[in-house]
Amino acid sequence: MRKVLETKHINKYFKKPVLFHVLKDISMNINEGEFVSIMGKSGCGKSTLLYILSTMDTDYDGELYLNNKLITRNSRQELSYIRNKHIGFVFQFHYLLSEFTVLENVMLPAKKLGEKTFQEIEFEAMQKLKMLNIEHLAKKRASRISGGEKQRVAIARALINNPSIIMGDEPTGNLDSHNSENVFNVFKKLSIEEGLSLLVVTHDDDFAKQTDRIIQMEDGKIIT
Amino acid sequence: MINRKVILSIAKTHLLTKIKQTATAALGVTFGIGAYIIMVSFMTGLNQMLDDLILNLTPHIHIYNEIQPSKKQPITLYDDFKNSFNIVHSIKPKMNQKKIHNAYPIINYLAQNKNVLGVLPQLKSQIFYIAGTIELGGSLIGINPIEEATYFKLNDYIVNGSAEALYNSSNGILLGIEIAKKMSLNVGDRVQIGTVSGTVFPLKIVGFYQSGIADVDVIQSFANIKTVQRILGEPENYITDINVKLKDIDKAFLMAKDIEKQFSLTAMDINTANAQFDTGSSIRNLITYAVSITLLIVAGFGIYNILNMLIYEKMNDIAILKAIGFSGKDVQLIFMYQAVIIGFVGGVLGLILGFGLSHLIDNVPFETEALPRVKTYPVNFNFWYYIIGISFALIATFFAGYLPSQKAKKIDPVDIIRGQ
Numbered sequence: 112m113r114k115v116l117e118t119k120h121i122n123k124y125f126k127k128p129v130l131f132h133v134l135k136d137i138s139m140n141i142n143e144g145e146f147v148s149i150m151g152k153s154g155c156g157k158s159t160l161l162y163i164l165s166t167m168d169t170d171y172d173g174e175l176y177l178n179n180k181l182i183t184r185n186s187r188q189e190l191s192y193i194r195n196k197h198i199g200f201v202f203q204f205h206y207l208l209s210e211f212t213v214l215e216n217v218m219l220p221a222k223k224l225g226e227k228t229f230q231e232i233e234f235e236a237m238q239k240l241k242m243l244n245i246e247h248l249a250k251k252r253a254s255r256i257s258g259g260e261k262q263r264v265a266i267a268r269a270l271i272n273n274p275s276i277i278m279g280d281e282p283t284g285n286l287d288s289h290n291s292e293n294v295f296n297v298f299k300k301l302s303i304e305e306g307l308s309l310l311v312v313t314h315d316d317d318f319a320k321q322t323d324r325i326i327q328m329e330d331g332k333i334i335t
Numbered sequence: 336m337i338n339r340k341v342i343l344s345i346a347k348t349h350l351l352t353k354i355k356q357t358a359t360a361a362l363g364v365t366f367g368i369g370a371y372i373i374m375v376s377f378m379t380g381l382n383q384m385l386d387d388l389i390l391n392l393t394p395h396i397h398i399y400n401e402i403q404p405s406k407k408q409p410i411t412l413y414d415d416f417k418n419s420f421n422i423v424h425s426i427k428p429k430m431n432q433k434k435i436h437n438a439y440p441i442i443n444y445l446a447q448n449k450n451v452l453g454v455l456p457q458l459k460s461q462i463f464y465i466a467g468t469i470e471l472g473g474s475l476i477g478i479n480p481i482e483e484a485t486y487f488k489l490n491d492y493i494v495n496g497s498a499e500a501l502y503n504s505s506n507g508i509l510l511g512i513e514i515a516k517k518m519s520l521n522v523g524d525r526v527q528i529g530t531v532s533g534t535v536f537p538l539k540i541v542g543f544y545q546s547g548i549a550d551v552d553v554i555q556s557f558a559n560i561k562t563v564q565r566i567l568g569e570p571e572n573y574i575t576d577i578n579v580k581l582k583d584i585d586k587a588f589l590m591a592k593d594i595e596k597q598f599s600l601t602a603m604d605i606n607t608a609n610a611q612f613d614t615g616s617s618i619r620n621l622i623t624y625a626v627s628i629t630l631l632i633v634a635g636f637g638i639y640n641i642l643n644m645l646i647y648e649k650m651n652d653i654a655i656l657k658a659i660g661f662s663g664k665d666v667q668l669i670f671m672y673q674a675v676i677i678g679f680v681g682g683v684l685g686l687i688l689g690f691g692l693s694h695l696i697d698n699v700p701f702e703t704e705a706l707p708r709v710k711t712y713p714v715n716f717n718f719w720y721y722i723i724g725i726s727f728a729l730i731a732t733f734f735a736g737y738l739p740s741q742k743a744k745k746i747d748p749v750d751i752i753r754g755q
């Protein structure tokens with residue numbers, strides 16, 4: 112099995128307000144096509160780890176590999192490109208550009224990547240929306256749709272550049288059980304049908320049990 | 336390039352959804368640039384009018400024979416008194432010819448100089464204007480009317496006539512307008528000219544001369560050089576003054592010095608003649624630019640404020656953009672574009688506003704006795720001021736946008752996402 116994501120001995124400290132060793136010697140990996148969930152008590156460092164894995168946080172010790180390439184000491188410019196092309200991120204809160212339409216939000220990362228014409232991008236964006244059953248919202252302003260719909264738009268946006276891995280920080284944490292299930296089903300479907308690699312932080316036991324593997328964290332350490 | 340387009344479209348969307356703030360910021364620039372255009376157009380228009388008033392009438396170099404005491408008194412030539420201290424009382428000026436010796440060869444020589452635009456001979460004479468029993472003292476200047484019109488805008492100072500009409504008339508006179516008023520004379524009338532030696536000539540009035548300076552207009556009249564030579568009974572090479580117009584006025588001083596040395600004549604350059612002149616213009620310019628820059632700085636702070644606010648409001652957007660792969664530079668560019676768009680739109684509107692108001696001012700009646708030819712406020716529509724104006728706007732907004740955009744560039748998306 113090819114490793115999509117791998118960490119070696121990652122340590123992170125917060126220096127303010129007091130020195131705090133938040134992540135302790137994290138070594139783990141995600142294989143291609145694997146659907147992994149991270150669980151752990153509040154404050155154990157799950158989000159902190161995810162920000163490092165998504166390359167947004169570069170202030171850590173240790174090594175991070177993406178597709179077997181060390182990216183720990185890459186420049187910010189290079190990391191931006193990696194996030195754009197290889198990593199899809201879904202937040203707990205539905206982070207969309209509220210002044211743009213749903214379709215524009217989904218197209219934005221692909222436009223930034225600039226590998227395809229706008230027409231091709233629009234076509235693919237519509238396909239992603241269809242796959243998530245929200246194609247009828249395409250022309251609506253992102254601020255005018257429901258929370259569950261927003262989360263699906265965010266997933267469509269994470270998918271647009273066909274990334275190596277999708278990460279989610281409690282992507283269902285803000286949704287009711289119906290919408291949570293809906294989003295979970297979408298992830299499951301992507302994992303099985305598209306062979307996508309997924310890494311999702313969750314507090315939901317039922318959600319976690321249905322994933323391929325659960326990583327348990329406690330006090331900044333991986334325990335299983 | 337595609338990247339640019341995407342970033343520009345984000346910038347535009349931000350601005351359009353915050354149209355009120357955008358408009359406020361742009362209006363600040365509009366007023367700054369508009370005020371600059373109006374001020375600079377009006378001020379330089381005024382400067383130019385005042386400059387013209389004097390410069391048109393003043394040659395760059397004026398060559399003549401000055402009446403002055405001899406530098407060497409006879410006693411200094413006498414060897415016996417060489418080593419003694421001589422005091423000479425009541426020195427009288429030497430009887431000097433007013434005539435410039437060899438005037439035409441000098442004129443031809445000067446005309447060949449590359450820096451010279453025109454060399455114009457003049458013949459100045461003291462005369463009397465006679466009407467019935469009245470005799471008014473005055474001066475009659477013999478000129479080449481066509482050349483004077485070309486180089487010294489003579490036609491601008493002629494009322495009811497033209498330089499051509501004078502040129503075509505062998506006994507015509509361009510009478511000072513104040514003299515005409517005093518003597519109730521009209522164009523077409525004859526005026527008797529008396530010379531110092533007592534002879535009287537009738538000349539036909541072909542127009543009035545009005546410099547706008549009353550003291551001049553009550554004395555001075557013009558006729559063809561030949562006419563004046565005939566009146567004075569002098570030969571055709573009798574010339575008292577040579578006026579030189581240069582291509583570059585700054586060379587006047589050195590050239591005047593050269594001419595003095597070479598021909599032992601007095602050569603007065605325009606800067607020496609009107610030394611106080613430049614200061615007025617440069618102070619007016621200084622005021623114009625000081626006020627304009629102040630206005631633009633105020634406008635710049637407006638833009639700075641609004642962009643800062645916008646960035647504060649768009650923290651989430653900035654975090655999202657960075658999370659999905661836009662670099663800090665891209666984000667910075669978004670806000671720089673916004674600043675420059677505000678500057679450009681505001682600046683162009685400012686140019687239009689400035690042009691419109693300048694045009695209005697240009698048509699406001701402004702009449703004064705001293706400036707007979709000026710009917711409306713003088714406004715200088717120089718294209719360059721518009722280029723400077725828009726560059727000003729772009730540079731000011733660029734700097735106003737730079738600091739906020741730098742801040743946006745440095746925003747850490749993790750901080751924002753955590754903060755939710």
Ligand SMILES: Nc1ncnc2c1ncn2[C@@H]1O[C@H](COP(=O)(O)OP(=O)(O)OP(=O)(O)O)[C@@H](O)[C@H]1O
Nearest residue numbers: 125127128131133152153154155156157158159160
């Ligand atoms: N910027 C910061 N400065 C200092 N300490 C921080 C900072 N951010 C987080 N922490 C601390 O680091 C620890 C880990 O935080 P983190 O957000 O990763 O927890 P979590 O596992 O995601 O919790 P939750 O399940 O509630 O989201 C917490 O104790 C938190 O107080």
Ligand SMILES: [Mg+2]
Nearest residue numbers: 157158159280
């Ligand atoms: Mg968390």
